[in-house]
Amino acid sequence: MSKRGASLQNKGQRGARRAAAEREARVHNGPRGPGKPPSRFGGWLRRALVWGAGIGGVGLVSLLIAVVLAANSLPGYSELQAIQTAQTIVVRARDGTEIVEIGPSYGEWLRFEEIPDSMKNAMVAVEDKRFYSHFGIDFYRTAAAVIQSFTKGERIGATSSITQQLARNIFLNSNRNLDRKAREALLALALEWKFSKEQILELYLNKVYFGGGAYGIDSASRKFFSHPATELSIGEAAIIAGLVKAPSRYSPTADVQAAVDRATVVLRLMQEQGYISADQAQVDISAVQLKQQSGQNSVRYFTDWVLPQLDLFLPETAEPIEVWTTLDIGMQRAATAAIESNTPGAAQGALVSMDRDGAVLALVGGRDYVASNYNRATSAQRQPGSAWKLFVYLAALEAGYVPEDTVVDEPVTINGWSPRNANGRNVGETTLRAAFAFSINTVAAQLGNEVGFGTVAAMARRFGITSQVNTLPSMVLGTSEVRLIDMTRAFAAVSAKGRSVEPYGISKVTTTSGELLYRHATPTQSQLVPDYVIAGITDLLQAAVQTGTGSAAQIGRPVAGKTGTTSSNKDGWFVGFSSGITTGVWMGRDDAKAVPGLQGGRAPAQAFAAYMRYAVKDRPVEEFDVTLNLPDWLAEPDEEALFGDPDEYYYIDENGNLVEPGRRQPGQGPLLPDGERTPLPIPPYNEGRPPRAPPAASDEFLQQATGGPTPP
Structure with missing residues (x-):
């Protein structure tokens, strides 16, 4: 090659290298042009992306390994079919008699192809609409719930897929914590890895809980509709699918309207997701024929109250157990009969009866458990009317009043509020005892105003009222809503000589082999008020039954108690005690409408008497101690002591x-x-008086100590 050709070739190579260098500079320098150093932020960002991708990759591989290991450790399909996670509980009365056995009810196992399409589609539509497309966790649904929680400040709602629910039902508990949710998610991924969608849905529909002890769609279908699940209609399938969210709330045997409303939601979702047509979605759910159930003993109100308490003091276990309770079978029957025979018209009735130590002997939460399992004895909050005056007079007695004190029944206005007596009249001067016995509202208002409405509220808290208490003047007439079991507890504390009382219903829990798992320990009692206050309030409560508004509660032995009636006869109360047994009775409508003729001194007092005649028949008659042993500061001094x-x-x-x-x-x-x-003539101030005693310190000392001259 000639020198000229070689020179041209070298120049071409140098040009190529220069062009390559310029391209590289443009890549590094970007729009800043050549010669400028690369951005520090860009470098950090690139490194963060690289590290993030690396960590994400490692995490993904680790998760995949964990899922594979978990899937390999899962039982086989036939083993999962045989697993029963529900617990059998035998509930016994205080004498050991078995009163109810609560446990799982399983129907026939239905294979996937035997389950009606309407049932499968209804469950997927309402519980997990992306069931057939996700891998065990609906990440879209979870992310949306988290975003909503952050933007609206709401608690993260239920986001578990069908597979997650199955994992929880078979392997885990229902605790809402991060550890359980993480394990639930891992198991869900493992289930999806090991089993097909059809197998997972088959397991789920045969194992999910539908309430009333029914596990699986066949058991639920037989319980609610009296036929196997293979015959379920679209409307029936919608009702069953709607139960999973809250079996007790949407149970058609507890609240038909709630079940119908929930099923309507299921049908709408099925239509939106294309499982049924608009015509099929117009099913008249209310026309679905439910199984007619025979009446159940009201003992279920009691078991509904005590059994959830097991979670507080028993370790998590699926082992069969026996729960020994405080319930007295005879008293429970008497309580049920007293409520059924005395509750007027369309009203509901409830009763709670407890021993002096707080042991609940009988509990009735309504007239018919099958028609409504809502427990009005432990859950309903209603205004107690004049039964609340217990706390007003307790506060007055503690402040120094005695039953014989004279009070005045006259018109009164407090902060613009003017209470009236039930009969519209005022009697003028009367005793504290008579004012309580005849439930005079104006006197209660004056006493509450004198001792302080906050003091009355504090007294109610002291005696076990747990619901919210207002401090408006009208509170003295019972405008704050309370629970029947709390009011009964307060009166029981009076019966117990002023010592605190804690209601309880479980005495011990054992395994079926007799191993003791729990025994009730008597809590430390505190003295709520002095003895003289208890003697005074017992005097007043006894007078209310002997001569006052509670005379219908008399049973031929000493009874102390108080009536309560709210405005327009919406609520009627009687709470009292005799021979160590305290019983509270409430009557009224669930919708708080007026009940003609309902007064605390009539139907509730009569139900109290009907029950208590049986409850105390084997107990000795106990006279009440109403002797006032007043403390020195309250004792009335004589004239000599007063003037000296x-x-x-x-x-x-x-x-x-x-x-x-x-x-x-x-x-x-x-x-x-x-x-x-x-x-004698009064002398001047200093005349005839002894000389003043010398000061304890000299003027010189005081001047040095205070830094200035002493005052004259």
Whole structure:
């Protein structure tokens, strides 16, 4: 090659290298042009992306390994079919009699192809619409719930897929914590890895809980519709699918309208997701024929109250157990009969009865458990009316009143509020005992105003009222809503001589082999008020039954109690005690409409008496101790002690001057035979007085100590 050709070739190579360098510079320098250093932020961003991708990759590989390991450790399909996670519980009365056995009810196992399409589609539509497309976790649904929680400040709602629910039902508990949710998610991914969608849905529909002890769609179908699940209609399938979210709330045997409303939501979702047509979605759910169930003993109200308490003191276990309760079978029957026979019209009735130690002997939460399992004895909050005056008079007695004190029944206005008596009249002067016995509203208002409405509220809290208490003047007439079991507890504390009472219903829990898992320990009791206050309030409560508004509660032995009636006869109460047993009765409508003729002194007091005649028949008659042993500061002093004798001890005269022992008061002469003294002219202030005692410190010392001259 010639020199000229070689030179051209070298120049071409140098040009190529220069062009490559310029391209590289443009890549590094970007729009800043050549010669400028690369951005520090860009470098950090690139490194963060690289590290993030690396960590994400490692995490993904680790998750994949964990899922594979979990899937390999899962039982086989036939083993999962055989797993039963529900617990059998035998509930016994206080004498050991078995009163109910609560446990799982399983129907026939239905294979995937045997389950009606309407049932499968309804469940997927309402519980997990992306079931057939996700891998066990609906990440879209979860992310949307998290975003909504952050933007609207709401708690993250239920986001578990069908597979996650299955994992929880078979392997885990229902605790809402991060550890359980993480394990649930891992198991869901493992289930999806190991089993097909059809197998997972088959397991789910045969194992999910539908309430009332029914596990699986076949058991639920037989319980609610009296036929196997293979015959389910679209409307029936919608009702069953709607139960999963809240079996007790949407149960058609507890609240038909709630079940219908929920099923309507299921049908709408099925239509939106294309499982049924608009015509099929117009099913008249209310026309679905439910299985007619025979009446159940009201003992279920009691078991509904006590069994959830097992979670508080028992370790998590699926082992069969026996729960020994405080329930008395005979008293429960008497309580049920008393409510059924005395509750008027369309009203509901409830009763709670407890022993002096807080043991609940009988509990009725309504007239018919099958028609409504809502527990009005432990859950409903209603205004107690004049039964609330227990706390007003407790506060007045603690402040120094006694039953014989004179009070005035007269018109009164407090902060613009003017209470009226039930009969519209005022009787003028009367005793505290009579005012309580005849439930005079104006006197209660005056007492509450005098001791302080906050003091009355605090007294109610002291005696076990747990619901919200207002401090408006009208609160003295029972405008704050309370629970029947709390009011009964308060009266039980009075029966227990002022000591605190904690209601309880479980005495012990054992395994079926007899191993003791739990025994009730008597809590430390505190004295709520002094003995003289209890004696006074017992006097008043006894008078209310003997001569006042509660006379219908008399049973032929001492009874102390109080009636309560709210405005327009919406609520009627009677709460009282005798021979160590305290019983509270409430009657009214669930919709709080007026019940004609309902008054605390009539139907509730009559139901109380009907029950208590049986409850105390084997107990000795107990007279109430109403003797007032007042403390010194409340004892009425005699005239001598009040004014004193100057020859015996110090006292203050009417001018506020200290009179020493043996000294005459200014202006008094010698003591005459009739006990009087000769009046004398009152001398000037210092005349005739002894010289002042020398000061404890000299003026010089005080001047040095205070840094200035002493005052004259």
